[in-house]
Amino acid sequence: MADSVRQNDELECDVLIVGYGGAGAAAAITAHDAGANVIVMEKMAEPGGNTRVSMCSWFNTPPGMEEQAIAHIEALCLGRTDRSVIAAYVEASSKNKEWIESLGATTKVTRLPMVRYPQVTHPSWPNFPGADAMVNHTVPAERDNERVGERFWRLLEGQVAQRNIRILLGTAASELLTNSNGEVVGAVADQNGRQVRINAKRAVVLTTGGFEFNEEMKREYLPVTPFYGIGSPGNTGDGITMAQKLGAQLWHMDVVVGGFGIVTDEAPVPFGISYAGPGFVYVNTHGQRFTNETGWEIHFAWQALSIVDPKQPGFPTIPIYGICDHETFQKGPISLTGAGYGIGGKWSADNSAELAKGWIKRGDTIAELAAQISLDEAALEQTLTRYNDLCTAGADTDFHRSRETLKPLKAPFYAVELWPRIVNTMGGPRRDAEARVLDTKGKPIARLFSAGELGSLWGHLYCGGGNVGEAIAVGRIAGENAAAERPRR
Numbered sequence: 076m077a078d079s080v081r082q083n084d085e086l087e088c089d090v091l092i093v094g095y096g097g098a099g100a101a102a103a104i105t106a107h108d109a110g111a112n113v114i115v116m117e118k119m120a121e122p123g124g125n126t127r128v129s130m131c132s133w134f135n136t137p138p139g140m141e142e143q144a145i146a147h148i149e150a151l152c153l154g155r156t157d158r159s160v161i162a163a164y165v166e167a168s169s170k171n172k173e174w175i176e177s178l179g180a181t182t183k184v185t186r187l188p189m190v191r192y193p194q195v196t197h198p199s200w201p202n203f204p205g206a207d208a209m210v211n212h213t214v215p216a217e218r219d220n221e222r223v224g225e226r227f228w229r230l231l232e233g234q235v236a237q238r239n240i241r242i243l244l245g246t247a248a249s250e251l252l253t254n255s256n257g258e259v260v261g262a263v264a265d266q267n268g269r270q271v272r273i274n275a276k277r278a279v280v281l282t283t284g285g286f287e288f289n290e291e292m293k294r295e296y297l298p299v300t301p302f303y304g305i306g307s308p309g310n311t312g313d314g315i316t317m318a319q320k321l322g323a324q325l326w327h328m329d330v331v332v333g334g335f336g337i338v339t340d341e342a343p344v345p346f347g348i349s350y351a352g353p354g355f356v357y358v359n360t361h362g363q364r365f366t367n368e369t370g371w372e373i374h375f376a377w378q379a380l381s382i383v384d385p386k387q388p389g390f391p392t393i394p395i396y397g398i399c400d401h402e403t404f405q406k407g408p409i410s411l412t413g414a415g416y417g418i419g420g421k422w423s424a425d426n427s428a429e430l431a432k433g434w435i436k437r438g439d440t441i442a443e444l445a446a447q448i449s450l451d452e453a454a455l456e457q458t459l460t461r462y463n464d465l466c467t468a469g470a471d472t473d474f475h476r477s478r479e480t481l482k483p484l485k486a487p488f489y490a491v492e493l494w495p496r497i498v499n500t501m502g503g504p505r506r507d508a509e510a511r512v513l514d515t516k517g518k519p520i521a522r523l524f525s526a527g528e529l530g531s532l533w534g535h536l537y538c539g540g541g542n543v544g545e546a547i548a549v550g551r552i553a554g555e556n557a558a559a560e561r562p563r564r
């Protein structure tokens with residue numbers, strides 16, 4: 076039930092949830108089922124956040140493999156996340172499948188087959204200890220052309236609606252309210268230019284997502300610039316700012332999942348690159364290869380762009396150019412548009428529309444291609460000749476690309492300009508195993524909880540499926556604990 080605050084500009088509930096994506100929905104359902112009167116506020120006119128545009132692959136620890144899962148996540152987090160937080164997540168995530176099925180959906184194991192080159196591995200880091208415990212699931216689409224994230228969102232939203240939980244759309248929280256004891260007692264929000272106040276007798280749960288669309292935070296905290304978001308434009312780090320004002324400690328602000336993509340003036344977010352065949356290389360602004368193109372874990376491919384050059388200000392690998400040959404070009408679309416905000420289904424099956432629009436440049440010779448993308452002709456010639464020689468020799472002694480992906484490039488050539496592209500950020504207020512937000516001394520801020528990618532537990536590397544899995548698992552922890560707070564008098 077979505078509505079506005081009409082009578083007076085003040086409302087009351089037991090538990091206020093700020094941000095209506097996957098974590099907010101899970102927290103709302105759980106708090107409601109625990110007997111709390113819940114209000115959810117969402118800044119955007121449409122709810123769903125990143126959850127709704129995601130690939131909806133979520134992690135479920137198989138029964139009996141909890142210790143392996145904890146070991147795996149600890150190895151990925153490099154000591155930046157408390158073991159107790161990881162253990163609580165693993166325990167809750169082992170019930171993700173059961174919980175989703177209890178809401179009336181079917182689930183299945185998924186392996187994201189849609190990603191081709193660079194290839195996706197499952198789990199993301201198979202050589203790290205405990206990797207076998209990372210098993211991803213999804214809620215399959217029910218209709219032709221339905222995106223899985225949308226299907227998952229329909230399920231969550233339907234469950235919230237069935238419970239008659241009050242939803243305030245177009246309502247952006249700007250400040251958390253506290254009483255003289257320092258307890259969080261509600262929030263102030265902007266609704267269509269009017270200020271509204273929502274009092275929460277038990278607790279507030281922050282589920283405002285990341286900061287993919289806050290340029291200042293990205294410049295400050297992320298390792299490369301510019302970094303284009305592809306998720307919900309509502310994710311501007313508001314929860315971080317609000318929690319910071321109450322003295323929250325921040326963590327994982329530099330951790331980001333992403334790769335690179337094609338920026339256009341047509342789509343609101345960049346298209347990801349995903350070649351259908353191995354006949355491609357990446358070159359930097361000097362026309363040189365700089366990396367093993369197929370060697371990066373898909374969620375961390377952006378790291379290839381973080382190289383600096385002592386002889387040149389800025390980043391020599393921003394932007395880069397993806398160059399493929401005709402065979403790979405013909406094999407299928409060089410971008411798959413299964414997820415992201417507002418980009419679904421807009422890339423042609425044979426890349427012809429994008430060639431006609433000039434998003435893809437073509438050259439019958441290396442010289443012609445170099446001119447099209449303003450790269451040094453001699454450098455590009457040298458790079459592609461060297462690459463072809465390495466392919467013929469069957470060993471990439473320059474960047475150690477695997478033998479089966481080494482394929483000489485034959486004219487004509489096709490190039491796209493590629494920029495860093497964020498899937499999502501992880502940083503935000505630090506939380507404990509009970510999803511309580513901690514202050515700079517490690518003490519819980521009274522009656523303030525958080526869940527989801529706002530202050531996510533992923534502290535260094537990330538395993539695919541870990542974010543949606545966390546949103547719904549920790550969302551339930553936060554909702555349950557928020558509802559269990561003693562009501563203020």
Ligand SMILES: Cc1cc2nc3c(=O)[nH]c(=O)nc-3n(C[C@H](O)[C@H](O)[C@H](O)COP(=O)(O)OP(=O)(O)OC[C@H]3O[C@@H](n4cnc5c(N)ncnc54)[C@H](O)[C@@H]3O)c2cc1C
Nearest residue numbers: 094096098118124125126130132248306309527528542543
């Ligand atoms: C294209 C894409 C694909 C992805 N695929 C996967 C995947 O397959 N598996 C996986 O695990 N993860 C995936 N992720 C990441 C994952 O979707 C998210 O990390 C997760 O869904 C976050 O859930 P959340 O509820 O924390 O945040 P969100 O779902 O982003 O919701 C946050 C909500 O808070 C709202 N909000 C923000 N500020 C305010 C405010 N001041 N007041 C009120 N509301 C506010 C936002 O508008 C938004 O609706 C993907 C992300 C993207 C973008």
